[in-house]
Amino acid sequence: MPILHVEGLSHSYGERHVLRSLSLAIAAGESVALLGPNGSGKSTLLRLVAGLLTPTAGQIALVGSAAAAGRPEVGIVFQESRLLSWRTVLRNVTLPLELAGESLSSARATAEAALKRVGAGGLLNRNPAEISGGERGRVALARALVRQPSLLLLGEPFAALDAITRARLDDELPELAAGAATLLVTHDVAEALLVADRVLMLGADGAIHLEVPGLRSLPSAERRAALLSPDGAARQTRLYAALDSVAHA
Numbered sequence: 001m002p003i004l005h006v007e008g009l010s011h012s013y014g015e016r017h018v019l020r021s022l023s024l025a026i027a028a029g030e031s032v033a034l035l036g037p038n039g040s041g042k043s044t045l046l047r048l049v050a051g052l053l054t055p056t057a058g059q060i061a062l063v064g065s066a067a068a069a070g071r072p073e074v075g076i077v078f079q080e081s082r083l084l085s086w087r088t089v090l091r092n093v094t095l096p097l098e099l100a101g102e103s104l105s106s107a108r109a110t111a112e113a114a115l116k117r118v119g120a121g122g123l124l125n126r127n128p129a130e131i132s133g134g135e136r137g138r139v140a141l142a143r144a145l146v147r148q149p150s151l152l153l154l155g156e157p158f159a160a161l162d163a164i165t166r167a168r169l170d171d172e173l174p175e176l177a178a179g180a181a182t183l184l185v186t187h188d189v190a191e192a193l194l195v196a197d198r199v200l201m202l203g204a205d206g207a208i209h210l211e212v213p214g215l216r217s218l219p220s221a222e223r224r225a226a227l228l229s230p231d232g233a234a235r236q237t238r239l240y241a242a243l244d245s246v247a248h249a
Helices: 042-049 089-099 104-117 133-145 163-176 189-195 220-228 230-247
Strands: 004-013 016-026 031-035 057-062 074-077 151-155 181-185 198-202 208-213
Touching: 004 042, 016 042, 016 057, 031 042, 031 189, 042 057, 042 151, 042 181, 074 133, 089 104, 089 133, 104 133, 133 163, 163 189, 163 220, 181 189, 189 198, 189 220, 189 230, 198 230, 208 230, 220 230
Parallel strands: 031 181, 031 198, 074 151, 151 181
Antiparallel strands: 004 016, 004 057, 198 208
């Protein structure tokens, strides 16, 4: 059974249709990236899967049961880190565990381990305002991973970062996800190929138009070189052409 199974999904905002009869399955541990023009429904799909919106039609199954907000099997990172300014980095990451009823001492130990895993172990007692954008991105990722989700939803989590920090996190993300299935929404073709097993193109009509294999299965040290190889360049060209086509359809 897939971790995520979407069947015949449609959604509308009043008279505006953003998704139409979309079907998608993601297996355990698989990473899927979603590209598409503005307004095609990429972010709406993430919110539907997270249980933050109710679909107009269709079904969403997570680990065999209906999508719902707050499920521990799902971790979410949006473009804004949304860290709580009045809590330290450590207490931001313990929050999901505290809300689940875990003792503070146990939550602290688990959160420390999550922060170390994403390379933010030295930030425990800092406040969000005292750390960089890249560091905030790592903390937000640790918070999403702290309950060991089966599915990680990523809505352009690194889009606001400088190019070097973003490239570093793109290179590290497949390993940082620690076995969780991943659904990434992005506008960046190179990022999609680097972090995903499959890259899907969502059209302005809210349907999937193209699927291209990603580079995630390669060892981390080889992904960037593969992206710049003739094959990698061909994949990028194909995706750019499809993006231009669906944007002007």
